[in-house]
Amino acid sequence: MVPRQVLRIGWALVLLLVALASSSVPARAVSSDLEPLVGKLSERSLSTKAQTIREIAEVGSAEAKALLETLLAGQVYYRKDDRRVVLVEEQDSAFAIRDAFSGEALGQAEKRSLKRVVINNSIRGFLRGAIARLSLRAEDPDDRLHAVESLYDELTPDTVELLKSRLVEETDDEVQDAIRVALALAALDSADPAERAAAAQRLAESMDQVVHVRLSALVREQDGDPDASVRAAAQSALREIDQNRSLYSVVETLFFGLSLGSVYVLAAIGLAITFGVMGVINMAHGELMMLGAYTTWVVQQALPDRLEQSIFFAIPAAFLVSALVGVAIERGVVRFLYGRPLETLLATFGVSLFLQQAVRSIFSPLNRAVSTPEWMSGQYVVNDALAFTYNRLYIILFASVVFAFLVVILRYTTLGLQIRAVSQDRNMARAMGIKSARIDSATFGLGAGVAGLAGVALSQLTNVGPNLGQSHIVDSFMVVVFGGVGNLWGTLVAGLTLGVSNKLLEPLTGAVLAKIIVLVFIVLFIQRRPRGLFPPRGRSAEA
Amino acid sequence: MPRPSFISRLERPDRVVYGALIVIAGMAALLNLVVPEGSAFHMSTFTVTLLGKYACFAMLALSVDLVWGYCGILTLGHGAFFALGGYAMGMHLMRQIGERGVYGNPELPDFMVFLDWQELPWYWWGFSSFPFAMAMVLVVPGLLAFVFGWFAFRSRVNGVYLSIITQAMTYALLLAFFRNEMGFGGNNGLTDFKDLLGFSLQTDGMRVVLLVTSLLALGGAYAICRAVTRSRFGRVVVAIRDAENRSRFLGYRVEHFKVWAFVLSALIAGVAGALYVPQVGIINPGEFAPLNSIELVVWVAIGGRGTLYGAMAGALLVNFSKTYFTGALPDAWLFVLGGLFILGTLFLPRGVVGVFTKEKE
C-alpha cells in the first residue's frame, strides 16, 4: 500500500514534467527579409551601408540582433572573389568563416582573401542603440531585464533616452525597476548636485553589484562626489543596501540550514519511528539509507535513456528494498532481543557491518556517482545577493512530503493506529487483539523504508559508497535523542534546529568546528534534559 | 612456605591469567632474544609486537568490562580514552625526536614546521619530560571521564541515551583531532618516533621490553579490577547495574559510584593507549572513530562480560581472527565481525566463557 501511493505521486510528477517540456520547445523563427539585406552589406558606400543596417534593425528578429552585434564587434567580412558576406573567427593565422545569414560553416580562408565590412563612428553609435532597443523589445521579460542590466555600464545620453521611452511601455515590474535603476545611475552623472543626491537615494533599493560599486566610488574621501549632500545621500543608500544584503545573507543561511536540517530529518525520522515505537536502536539504519542510495544508482543504470525520470522509479524502489531488508532484520535478529536495547544495538551494528561488506563485494568499494536530473540543477535567482539552488529546494520539498506521508500514515491509517497503540502500551494493545509481532515487523519495515527514501535524497547530494551510512548515523542519533524519543515532531524540530544552527555557526567557526560545537551542545543538552526536547510524559516514562 | 600460600589464595581464573601472562613474557624474551633467528623456535619481532598490541587491547577490553559488565554503562566512546592516552605518549615521543626530524627543527615537530607554526603551543609544554607525559596519560583521560561522567550520571542519563552521547563524545574528538589547527598533527597524527627513554624503539630488545611492560600493566590492571569488583564497592556497582533506583533508596549516591568506576576505567584505557603507541609507531585521529569504540564492546560481548578474564579472552579471540582474516581473506573480515556481533548477542549472551562456566545458582 505504501509504495503504491508513492508510485502514484511519482507518475503524476512525471506526466507534468513531460507536458512542460513539450510545450517549451522553441520554434526556429526564419526571417526571409534578412537575406537580401545581408548581401547588401558588402556595398562600399557608407551611406548605403548605414541604410542597410537601419533596415536590418527594423527586421528586429533575434538573428538580426545577433548580426548587428557581430557587426559592432567587427567580425563581419566579405569575400573578395564572390562578395559573399561572412562571419569570421580568428584562428591563429587563418580565419574560420561562416555564412553571415545561414551560419553555415565555410571552412577556412586566408586573411588576404577577405575584406572587413568597415563602419564609422556614427554607424557604431547607431548599432549600439539599435541593439539595446532590440533587446529591450525582446519578448521574454528575462531577456529584457538582462538587456537593461547590460546597459548599466554604458549609459550614454542615447540609451538614457531609449530607456526613458521604454519605461513608459514596459509592463514587467522587474524590468521597470531595472530601468529606474539605470536611469538613476545615469542621473548620478548629472551636473545638478540635488539631482545626484536624489538619484543616490533612489538607488538604495537596488541589490545590483554595479550600483554598489558606483555608490562606493561616490563616497570616497579623495575622488568621491564633490558635493557633501550627495556623499551623505550615497552613504545612507549604501548603508541601506548593506543592511539588505546582510538580511539576504541571513535568509540564505537559513535556507542552507533548512536544507541541511531536511537531510537530518530525512535521515533520522525512520530511526525515530523504530526507536520510539519499539525502543530499538537500529544501528543498521545508516546502511538502510545506503541501500536506498544504491537502489537509486541501480535504477539509473537500468534506465539509461530516462535519466530525467529515473528518480521517480528510484523512490518507490528504494523504499521497497530498504523496507524488505528492514523486515528481514526484524524477523531474523531484532525480534529475539526485545527488551534488551543494548544487545539490540550491538546485533544491529553487526548487521550494518554485514551490509557494508555485502555492498563492497557486490558493487566494489569505489564510490558510485548518481547523476542529478537536469530539472534539479540550477538555481532560482532572487537578486544579486540571494539565490536558491534547486537541488536544495527539492530536498526541503522531499523531506516535507516524506514527513507528511509519515504523519498521515501514523495518524489516519489503521496501521498507524495500531503502531501508536503498541508504542504506548504493548500489553494493552495485545489484549485488544492487535498482533504486536506483526506490528513490530511493519513498524521496522516502515522505518527502514523511510531510511531508503533518505538514501534517494542523499544520492543526489553525495557520492554513493559503502561508507555512506556510517557518515550519517551519528548525526541521525543526535537528532533523535535531541528531539525526544518517539516524537515525530520532536525529530522535525530537532533536525531543522541542528541544521540551521550548524549553518549559522559555519561562517563564524568553519564547518568542522561548527559540527563539534553542535555535538558538544547536544551532549550538554542531554545532560540537562536527559529525555530530549519533547520527552515522553506521564507514568510510563518512568519505566 | 610463603609462595605457595600466596598462589593458593588466588582463585582459579586469576591463577590462569597471571600464569599465562608470565609464560607469554618469558617465552617472548627467550624465543625472540635468545633463540637464534634461523631456528624453527625463533619468535619474530613482528609476533612480539603483535602480542604487545594484543596485550594493550586486552587491557582496553578490561576497562570496558569494568563499566559495562559490572556497572551496566554501555559506553560507545571508550576508544576516546585509549586514543587520548596514546596521544599523550605520542606527544612525548614526538618531543624525543628533537632535531632528528625531516626539517631538523630543534623546537618544533615536523608537522608544525610544515604548517609554518612559529612556536610550540602551550599544551605541548612539559611533554619532553617523561614523568610529566606519563602523568598526562592518566590525567587527560581521567579528567575527561570525570567531567563527562559527572554531568551525565548526575542528570541520570541512562541506557541507550548514554551510549549515544558517549559516541557523540568520541565523534566530536575525532573531528577535532582531524583539524590541523588543533596542533596534534591533523589527519596524519603523530608518527616517525625514534626512541623512548634513550632506547631506540626499533630494536628487538626494546620490543620485548615494551611487550613485557604491556603484560605487566595488563596484569596490574587485572589485579586492580579484580580487587575493585570484589570489594563492597564492586557489589554496590553490580547492585546499581541491576536495580539503580533500589540502590538509591538504600542511600547510595549512584552517580558517585558510576563516575568513579568510569574514571578508573578511563585510566586503564589511557594506559593501554600509551603502551600501544610506541609499539605500533603511530597515533592518528582514526583511533577516535566511533567504529573502533563499538568494536571493542564486541570484544567484551564475545568474550563474556562481567568476568574480566572473559573480556581479555574476547579481545584476544577477535583480534587474532582479525589478524588472520585481514591477511588471508580481507573481504571476509567484516562478514566475520558482523556475524560475531549477531551470533554472539543472539546465542552467547554470556559470551564464550559463559559456555565453559556453569551458571552460578
Added chain:
Amino acid sequence: MTPAAPAIESRATASDQNASHDVLKGAIIYLEGITVSFDGFRALDELDLRIERGELRCIIGPNGAGKSTMMDVITGKTRPDSGLALFDRGTDLFSMSEPEIAMAGIGRKFQKPSVFENLSVAENLELAMRANRGVWSNLFAKMSKEQSDHRDSVLETIGLTAARAMRAGAISHGQKQWLEIGMLLMQEPKVLLVDEPVAGMTHQETERTAELLTSLAGDHTVVVVEHDMEFVRSLARRVTVLHEGRVLAEGNMDFVQNDPRVVEVYLGV
C-alpha cells in the same frame, strides 16, 4: 531528583524549623496539602497525613487512590507541585535527595520485590547495612564483628539463614519479600514504608509476615500499604483509607469498615 521537576513551594524553611517542630507534635511523618499531578490528573489532592512515632499504620484504598504516589513523595522519588512534608525533628523532606532521605531514616520496600538478583542474600543485606555510603569507604570496607553479627541476626529474623549464600535471584517470591524487609532492617530506619508486602505469598508466609511487621512496630514506625483486607485486619492497628488522592477515613479497622463512604468506594454501592 529529576532535573525537569517543577519548583516546589515548600513552606518549611530553616527559619521556621521551630514552628514546624511544633506542627509535628510527636508525629514522625507529617504531610500537609500535598498535591501531585501527572498531565492534569491529580494523583494526590491536598493530602494531609500524620504518622505517630512507633505506630503501625495501614494505608488502604482502591487502585489509583494515590498510595504509591504518596510513598514516592515521602521517599523523594516524586516532587509534589505543592505542599509540606516534615520528618522526625522537623526535617524538610523536599530539600533532600533520595539517598539523603534514605540515610535520614526512611526505608522503603517496593511493591515488586526488588532485590539485587546477581548478589547473594548475605551480600544484599550487607549493602543495606547502615554504614558509610561513600565511594572510598566502600572500596576498602570490611565488616566488623558487630556488623556481621547484626546481619546474621537479621538473617535469622527473616528466616533466610540457610539461603544466605544463594543468589538472590534464585530464591522464592516470598523469600524475596522477606529479604527486602530484612534489607530494610539492616538500614535501621526510623520509618519503614512497606508496599504490599504479602502480594503473591502463601497463607503461611502471609501470617509470618504479619507477625514480623507487628514485632517491628514500637522500635520502628511501620507504614504498610496493602490491598489484602484479611492481612490488614490481622495487623489490626490504625487504618487510613485513601481515595482520589485524599484521606477518606481514618480509624481502627472496624470503624473504617463501617464508614458508609468507604463501603461505597470499595463496593460501589
